[in-house]
Amino acid sequence: MKRQVTRTTTKSLIRSLDRRGTRSNMSPPVAQKGAPIEDPSVCDICGSVYTAKTWRRNRPVPAKMMDAAAWTVCPACKQAKSGKYFGRVLVRGANAMANLDAIRARIANVERRAEFTQPERRIIASQWDGTTLEVLTTSQKLAHRIARELQKAFGGRARYTWSDQDGALTAIWQSDTRTERA
């Protein structure tokens, strides 16, 4: 198997990423698929560490590894930067507003658990517009898990649709009017 090491490309890409930029650019992230990531690498934005083919977050990094590591931007931060999401959760229903704090806490909890093993699965935006809570995630699996957990905790019904346009998953959780179970 051929492996191309294109450091220059990676470096110039990183340089072109402005960390403090807005998320107004909705274009997809620069294609980096298949580009080799150096082992170890540290994400310049969130501190996730890439080693043994896996990104991990919130792990202490030995100083030696830090010295040897290449600085890069992890997939989740690249997505967050561009505003590109692959999963979306819509929370709706009569009970949603009444239980917004509990629902938000539950969603944060699901994200924390996912993040521990899969830091690239992350929430990139969350917005309540008065009737609907919209949560954008970097992964479809995380969106699915959030909707499933909400259904488990609060009842109601989750359903799933995929966009014809870009294949992103929308998970719609409709809270019902039954007595809350959590």
Ligand SMILES: [Zn+2]
């Ligand atoms: Zn990162």
